[in-house]
Amino acid sequence: MEIVINIDDPTPVFTQLMEQIKTAVANNHLPEGTPLPSIRQLANDLEVNSKTVAKAYKLLERDNIIQSRGYRGSFVHPDAKSHCHIDLSQWTTEMLTDCIATLRAKGVTDSEIRVAFGSLMNSKF
Amino acid sequence: MEIVINIDDPTPVFTQLMEQIKTAVANNHLPEGTPLPSIRQLANDLEVNSKTVAKAYKLLERDNIIQSRGYRGSFVHPDAKSHCHIDLSQWTTEMLTDCIATLRAKGVTDSEIRVAFGSLMNSKF
């Protein structure tokens, strides 16, 4: 299992991490249950901040790609393969695309959409 | 017809303009067909930039509250009253609220929503 971080790549580090781990799971390079390097260990190896790795791990856990077991470490999720093709971000894009397209069709300005969106995201609900 | 701009109000000037004109139409202070002060004139009176007034007028025209007739000036839209209760911004808020709520319910991070939203708004489609 090799993870390579490309700093010249505009893609955020935590995203590169997620993608590579996800790909490794899909390609059977990381079978279900396989222990992953610890957050601190991986951060040290890749020379990135541990919070950055923690962020990637946290999102991967939310997507059911990996499992965190506290002091026991992190492992590939038992059903990782079936979940790693469920692209939540793609679904998010589709949802928003429809919504924005509808608004634009009604003549709502992009600026107005942005402002309304910003207000909604600020009011935590 | 009096329009007052409050600089201390965090509400943008062009928004204050829109609201007051809209309210005046709803309250019959500005009957359909009434000529509005010209963009430059109003900008001069209120001591704001003409582009700011133009922006308000443009949005009001999109909402069918007023009509611009080029060199002839701007007038209250013939069907202004029936349109001035159709709150496009409110409708926009409702659309986005639903969309965001759905995404959040699925566990999508606010940060992810923002990033996806930003990408979509940049790619002009």
Next chain:
DNA sequence: ATATGTACCATTACTACAGATGGTACATAT
């Protein structure tokens, strides 16, 4: 000439957020 709406060009100040970094601390286990 003068005035209308409109369409470009541009700049400035302000705000907000992402991404990443660093430090500290906790409970839990070996």
Next chain:
DNA sequence: ATATGTACCATCTGTAGTAATGGTACATAT
């Protein structure tokens, strides 16, 4: 002791958008 994930605190840089300002110009009319 050492290591695990995790949760706070914080700072910094870069980017991006809004709001508003200003200037110039155009076709169209009185």
